[in-house]
Amino acid sequence: MAPSPSRDSVRRSFRWAAALVVWIAFVWGHSLIQAPQSSAESGLVVSLLAPAFRAVGVTDADAMSFLVRKCAHFSEYAVLGVLARGFFSARTAETGRPALPSGLAVALVPVVDECLQLFVPGRSGQPSDVLIDLAGLLTGVLVSHAAARLLRARRAS
Numbered sequence: 001m002a003p004s005p006s007r008d009s010v011r012r013s014f015r016w017a018a019a020l021v022v023w024i025a026f027v028w029g030h031s032l033i034q035a036p037q038s039s040a041e042s043g044l045v046v047s048l049l050a051p052a053f054r055a056v057g058v059t060d061a062d063a064m065s066f067l068v069r070k071c072a073h074f075s076e077y078a079v080l081g082v083l084a085r086g087f088f089s090a091r092t093a094e095t096g097r098p099a100l101p102s103g104l105a106v107a108l109v110p111v112v113d114e115c116l117q118l119f120v121p122g123r124s125g126q127p128s129d130v131l132i133d134l135a136g137l138l139t140g141v142l143v144s145h146a147a148a149r150l151l152r153a154r155r156a157s
Contacts, residue, residue, distance in 0.1 A: 009094040016087035023083050024109055027076055031113050035122025042068050073129055074136035077110060081140020089148070110134060 033041075046053075046064045053064045084106040088099035110133030114125035 005094040009090065013087065013090040013094045016083065016090045020080075020083045020087045020106075023080055027080065027109065027113055028116055030076075031116040031123070032120055034120055038123065039065075042072070045072075070129075070132055073132045074139070077133040077136030078140035078143070080106065080109065081137040081142075082144040083140075084137070085141045085144045085148075107134060107137065110137070 030038075042065055045068045046061065049068065050064065053059070053067070058064055058067070084103060088103040091099045110130045113133065114127070114130050117123040117125045
């Protein structure tokens with residue numbers, strides 16, 4: 001008979017799960033924003049970053065907007081990768097079983113994200129955005145894994 005998980009490990013898994021669900025809701029919520037509001041959000045970020053863009057030679061407003069939108073995709077999914085890794089690591093520690101198969105389900109989040117946009121006026125789902133999202137997700141997982149290993153190594157020394 002397997003030992004029952006500690007109360008702390010269950011709480012840790014629950015906190016990670018809650019953060020993961022909230023972040024997915026945030027991501028999908030932004031996909032449900034209609035084109036004019038989404039463009040206004042991107043436009044605000046572009047206006048804030050315009051001096052930095054110009055400093056590196058990017059002067060075209062459309063190019064700036066494109067870069068902001070794609071970086072937003074990548075970064076929101078990098079956060080998702082950190083949260084997913086945290087949850088699945090906590091869950092593995094709690095249950096003693098690897099969480100990789102169920103962890104792969106997180107890779108469906110960007111597919112659903114882009115499909116949601118097909119039903120929002122002025123928005124469209126882009127396969128290229130799914131790839132950017134998956135790259136961000138993988139980056140978040142890898143960076144958080146490396147950070148966790150570094151912390152464990154520092155604690156051990």
